[in-house]
Amino acid sequence: MSNEREQDFVFTDTDFRRVVSIIYARAGIRLNESKQPMVYSRLARRLRALNLAKFSDYLNFLEADPKHEEWQQFTNSLTTNLTFFFREKHHFEMLSDQLHKLHGPVRIWCSASSTGEEPYSLAMTAVEVYGRFNSDVQIIASDLDTQVLAKAQNGIYSMDKLDKVSPEKCKIFFLKGVGKNAGQAKVRKELRAMIEFKQINLLANSWPLTPYFDTIFCRNVMIYFDQATQKVMLEKMGRLLKPNGFLYVGHSENLHHMSEWFYSCGKTVYRLTDKAIHEWGLSK
Structure with a gap:
């Protein structure tokens, strides 16, 4: 690749x-060489917004003030947020089985909620299991990207985003837009009330969360981190699980390197080993 591209802004290999x-360093996200076009495309918008001509100027601008609000825009721009309702359907079937066996308050953490399709799918599953919008089910949905969190909290989606949601579910859980809102659907307030949205950086030293969770969804997240970072993050998550809790990961992810602490109990679903329960001071 040449040092400079035939594009609107100067973007070198060094940049x-x-x-x-x-x-x-900021978010633990790994970018390989194939991501160069994506980086240019997404960050070029920020250069335009700030009226800068070169990527080096933009990066110098960021590093001059570690607390500048532009850091959030930078991070948001490089966060990938591919998601849809009931993605990896088998996970929601297994969650349904799990919820049927639980009594009392249920706590679920969706650790990479993106634009909200995943936590709303979790909430819909819980409502179907218990037959009502149940106040005993608490779902915490977190993400690093503040923009997608705002969209998730709004709970408004184009109708094409609901193509994997059955007509029955659409009728129960969504309000169809009319007039100027035609072509859109809004999550019913009763469903939104089941979810608390929080910004959480999974690389932070501590998370604003209270133990313990029956279920943690951490799907299609680890692919962005190296193995050392994964181990630290997964151990912290494991310490937040109840001894009989479940950790769900993405279809291309596995916890082979964490076999000391987790064992497989289904298709990309894991539970804590006896050693983890004992050494982390958890009790069955």
Whole structure:
């Protein structure tokens, strides 16, 4: 690749390496060479917004003030948020089985909620199991990206986003837009009330969460982190699980390197080993 591209802004290989280093330090996200076009496309919007001509100027601007609000825009721009309702259907079937066996308050953490399709799918599953919008089910939905969290909290989606949601579910859980809102659907307030949205950086030293969870969804997150970072993050998550809790990960992820603490109990679903329960001071 040449040092400069025939594009609107000067973007050198050195600039790309700086972006890779900065986003890794900031959010633990790994970017390989294939992500260069994506980085250019997404960050070019920020250069336009700030009236800057070169990526080096933008990166210098960021590093001059570690607390500047632009850091959030930088992080948001490089966060991938592919999601849809009931993605990996078998997980929600297994969750349904799990919920049928639980009594009393249920706590679920969706650790990468993106634009909200996943936590709303969790909430819909819980309502179907218990037959009502149940106040005993608490779902915490978190993400690093503040923009997608805002969209999730609004709970408004284009109708094409509901193509994997059955007509029965659509009728129960969504309000269909009319007039100027035609072509959109809004999550019913009773469903939204089951979910608390929080910004959480999974690389932070501590998370604003109270133990313990019956279920943690951490799907399609680890693919962005190296194995050392994964181990730290997963151990912290494990310590937040109840001894009989479940950890759900993405279809291309596995916890082979964490076999000391987790064992497989289904398709990309894990539970704590006896050693983890004992050494982390958990009790069955």
